[in-house]
Amino acid sequence: MSTLARPVDHELVEAAAEVARTRCRGDNHTMAAAARARDGRIVTAVNAYHFTGGPCAELVVVGAAAAQGAYELETIVAVGDRGRGVVPPCGRCRQVLLDYFPGLTVIVGDGERVRSVPVAELLPETYVWADHQLDAE
Numbered sequence: 001m002s003t004l005a006r007p008v009d010h011e012l013v014e015a016a017a018e019v020a021r022t023r024c025r026g027d028n029h030t031m032a033a034a035a036r037a038r039d040g041r042i043v044t045a046v047n048a049y050h051f052t053g054g055p056c057a058e059l060v061v062v063g064a065a066a067a068q069g070a071y072e073l074e075t076i077v078a079v080g081d082r083g084r085g086v087v088p089p090c091g092r093c094r095q096v097l098l099d100y101f102p103g104l105t106v107i108v109g110d111g112e113r114v115r116s117v118p119v120a121e122l123l124p125e126t127y128v129w130a131d132h133q134l135d136a137e
Contacts, residue, residue: 006116016079019044024081033057033078037070058093077107
């Protein structure tokens with residue numbers, strides 16, 4: 001575990017909260033995510049819920065960022081609709097975020113306990129997909 005405290009990107013939390021307040025409607029879109037790219041841009045998205053397992057907001061924001069040419073994300077946060085506040089990423093999202101962006105910071109916690117942590121700390125004994133691929137020789 002990291003012993004260094006990382007600053008919380010409150011602008012990013014507010015961006016996700018604003019999308020959750022204004023764009024999440026009904027059962028199809030219940031979570032919003034915001035990510036800060038290395039160049040400082042903020043990219044936002046909402047989940048696409050479906051009973052077959054639609055993508056979470058964090059995964060949609062990864063795709064939206066790529067569509068905008070932002071391939072290096074530094075920080076991400078998800079916020080629930082109806083005032084639920086910051087929501088930590090599910091296990092699938094944690095794994096994808098770790099594999100795509102090993103140096104990513106994730107904002108977790110609620111209320112006064114919101115904090116920024118390295119994505120690797122969200123997965124103890126992490127499995128890094130790239131580390132287990134055979135060399136194609």
